[in-house]
Amino acid sequence: MSRVLQIGCGGVGTVAAHKLAQNADIFTDIMIASRTKSKCDALAKVLKDKYGVSVVTASVDADDTAALVALMKSFKPDIVVNLALPYQDLTIMDACLEAGCSYLDTANYEPKDEAHFEYSWQWAYRERFEKAGLTAILGCGFDPGVSAIYTAYAAKHHFDEIHYLDIVDCNAGNHHKAFATNFNPEINIREITQKGLYYKDGKWIETEPLEIHQPITYPNIGPRESYLMHHEELESLVINFPTIKQGRFWMTFGQQYLTYLDVIQNIGMSRIDKIEYDAPLADGSGKTARVKIVPLQFLKAVLPNPQDLGENYDGETSIGCRIRGIKDGKERTYYVYNNCSHQAAYQETGMQGVSYTTGVPAMIGAMMFCKGIWKRPGVWNVEEFDPDPFMEQLNVQGLPWHEQFDCDLEL
Numbered sequence: 001m002s003r004v005l006q007i008g009c010g011g012v013g014t015v016a017a018h019k020l021a022q023n024a025d026i027f028t029d030i031m032i033a034s035r036t037k038s039k040c041d042a043l044a045k046v047l048k049d050k051y052g053v054s055v056v057t058a059s060v061d062a063d064d065t066a067a068l069v070a071l072m073k074s075f076k077p078d079i080v081v082n083l084a085l086p087y088q089d090l091t092i093m094d095a096c097l098e099a100g101c102s103y104l105d106t107a108n109y110e111p112k113d114e115a116h117f118e119y120s121w122q123w124a125y126r127e128r129f130e131k132a133g134l135t136a137i138l139g140c141g142f143d144p145g146v147s148a149i150y151t152a153y154a155a156k157h158h159f160d161e162i163h164y165l166d167i168v169d170c171n172a173g174n175h176h177k178a179f180a181t182n183f184n185p186e187i188n189i190r191e192i193t194q195k196g197l198y199y200k201d202g203k204w205i206e207t208e209p210l211e212i213h214q215p216i217t218y219p220n221i222g223p224r225e226s227y228l229m230h231h232e233e234l235e236s237l238v239i240n241f242p243t244i245k246q247g248r249f250w251m252t253f254g255q256q257y258l259t260y261l262d263v264i265q266n267i268g269m270s271r272i273d274k275i276e277y278d279a280p281l282a283d284g285s286g287k288t289a290r291v292k293i294v295p296l297q298f299l300k301a302v303l304p305n306p307q308d309l310g311e312n313y314d315g316e317t318s319i320g321c322r323i324r325g326i327k328d329g330k331e332r333t334y335y336v337y338n339n340c341s342h343q344a345a346y347q348e349t350g351m352q353g354v355s356y357t358t359g360v361p362a363m364i365g366a367m368m369f370c371k372g373i374w375k376r377p378g379v380w381n382v383e384e385f386d387p388d389p390f391m392e393q394l395n396v397q398g399l400p401w402h403e404q405f406d407c408d409l410e411l
């Protein structure tokens with residue numbers, strides 16, 4: 001018997017809600033709350049028709065801590081699953097503390113006016129969650145999320161020491177649009193246009209955005225140009241697995257995507273500062289009013305909605321960890337990965353594979369908490385918990401994983 005409040009009803013939220021409803025024996029009471037209640041209501045209808053599960057819906061502004069506290073106090077969830085945007089992490093954590101709820105998210109906090117993400121803001125809540133006897137589980141999507149659980153599983157079962165960790169993320173799907181992002185465009189473009197960063201011998205090394213790249217071969221897909229990027233899970237992994245000498249994250253991009261991204265940046269549409277704009281008045285007079293807009297938010301409004309990509313998406317994603325280290329005095333290489341078909345994800349949930357690979361682990365994290373397996377007062381990154389029950393559920397819930405030993409890691 002567990003009560004779960006999911007905040008956010010976008011691509012990832014839709015998948016997570018399907019998965020919560022599929023596991024209604026554990027999640028006996030579900031509320032879906034988001035800024036636009038009509039989206040929650042439409043999803044609730046699908047869940048009722050498909051699984052016979054009734055969920056409660058609500059409208060909430062997750063930037064408003066008081067509104068969140070009121071909602072949490074009325075629904076009394078055991079855990080709040082934050083699938084809104086990284087901007088809302090801290091307000092939701094504040095509200096959880098005040099209302100006495102545990103917390104889970106899939107992306108670390110990012111201030112709206114600065115394209116910068118790091119865990120320090122959320123790690124600063126450790127003592128408060130511990131004292132309140134509440135659990136906060138950070139970064140429980142695929143990457144971050146499963147990538148860190150794969151690493152913890154490798155450390156537990158296959159290595160005495162992990163020395164080299166490369167997280168490799170390939171989307172070999174085709175949505176047949178000239179340009180679209182696979183999750184929230186604003187968050188996605190902010191992430192990709194940042195400088196690269198990787199860890200080597202105790203230091204963080206910065207690169208120009210997408211400066212380092214090489215082809216990497218992905219199972220069932222083949223070679224794809226892969227670009228070194230800064231990714232948040234590396235920050236906690238190198239602390240929690242201190243034998244790591246080098247930690248890197250790679251993501252594939254097609255040439256067409258990069259060309260569009262270049263243009264978007266060169267014409268100023270990826271800017272996140274406010275600019276002045278003469279907006280036509282709604283009265284039809286032809287007059288304008290001077291308003292302030294953020295170019296990247298305006299761009300998001302005209303780009304395809306990632307939630308609408310699923311129907312025509314073919315191909316698959318392949319995300320995994322390539323690890324080199326020592327076991328019983330001998331060098332070992334290990335590759336653990338999942339491939340996820342966009343069409344299979346769409347058939348099951350109406351969303352494409354990138355939303356699917358994020359929403360499923362979010363539900364499994366909530367399940368780990370509700371079963372008491374990952375219930376521990378404090379603020380934790382996922383690799384700090386036992387990976388085994390989570391890995392078992394990945395196979396059950398639609399993200400099966402595969403292993404290769406002593407293989408050529410290419411990296």
Ligand code: NDP
Binds near residue numbers: 141
């Ligand atoms: P979407 O933009 O599709 O959905 C975001 C949802 O949050 C929408 O329902 C939106 O409401 C709601 N929302 C936004 N602001 C507020 C607010 N102030 N109050 C209440 N609700 C709000 O994003 P995605 O589903 O693609 O991504 C969700 C999260 O998942 C993001 O944080 C993203 O970074 C993370 N993610 C993590 C990955 C991982 O592997 N770890 C991979 C991909 C994404 P509305 O409908 O009104 O806009």
